[in-house]
Amino acid sequence: MNNNLLKNIIRFIGLVLLQILVFNNIEVFSFITPFIYILFIIMLPFDTPKWVILVSGFMMGMCVDIFSNTGGIHTASTVLMAYISPWAQKVVSSKQDPEAGTQPGIKTMGFRWFFFYTLILTTVHHICLFYLEIFSLTDFFGTLKHALYNVAFTMVFIIISQYLFIGRKTE
């Protein structure tokens, strides 16, 4: 348990630094920035109490907000995402029931499960984030298009990260 806690704290700090120092500077086609910090919420172990997920989502969003001068938009969208994450775990059906203490990942749950689980959470987070940022519905479909392009790029980076780091740890 302690080991798990320490691992998650290190992951929290690592992802915040990675987001603000590296990924905030990436821009594909001048408007796409992958938000990989949400990987932290995605990878919290299955038996994490709901309030812990919510509070860690709040802290994660707050850290990113402070560094990118965005008020509270990352906080609001990450808390929303954290709230629906237990629900998303149930909605995506899987063959085996997850053991207590394991964390969601391609290695533990299979590619298909992880892909759809991440897709739901990323889409909710990004749509919330983009509409909060522009704070109007005037260009409704334009904003939606931006958000969905961004989902694609965030997904690519999250899936890649699964093969880069996480795979080796669980073996």
Place this chain on the structure above:
Amino acid sequence: MRPLIQFFIRNYNFFLFLLLEFFAFLLIFQNNYYQQSAFFNASNAISGGIYSYYSGFTDYLSLKKVNKTLADENSNLLNLQKSSFIKTNNKTFIVNDTLYQQQYTYLSAKVISNTTNRINNYLTLNKGSKQGIKKNMGVISPQGIVGIVKDVSENFCTVTSLLHSKSKISAKIKKNDYVGTIVWNGDDYRIVTMKDVPTHVKIYIGDTIISSGYSMMFPEGISIGTIYLYGTNKGKDFYEIKVKLFNDFNNISYVYIVNNLMKDELNELEKRSQNE
């Protein structure tokens, strides 16, 4: 009373969710409408410190370009110096010049964080209230207008970039002095839109746009960009001019903060005439 408490206990996750979202929205509104959200932004000591440490590394990557712009600017300044003029008339003598009084002073600052990919972009600079920076001062670079100071801490300040959905800067066409407003629609960081120029004005692609000097933040004649496309708005009485910026916002490392020495006087005068 007891059923109510039980209801809260049973659904405590939902109420926690509502509470956290409430705080998040509080932060959003504070950032949007009140300019004094002094703690929760990149001008506070911790995040400012991390950013300046980080820019210590990344600065090396743009050194070559920075050196070039500095050298260019130095040569321009040298051209203006007294020593580069030859005295052609020995009968003149120096008098205390009362015709000219300095109105603007400039303070150089380094950009330690900058975005261009959001809809509302901000920069963080390494000068703050200790160096005399105040809110609403203009920020320019050797290539043109950059933005307006939003928040100030002791050693850092954040700047609302020209690339901000709510930024509005008064500008004019250099050739014929017609005044319009520069706004940004959030698409391309190289292009801004100039509005409010009436359609009877003749404009040409390639014309230079400069600051008008109507606002108290920027002196007149700071370059902004060139016209690269134009059309009319829906009512066909004003142009919508697309302006290509001289500034590459992705590549700004040193800027100047403009201090208008007569700002208070102007402010007071304008307030007085509005009150009457």
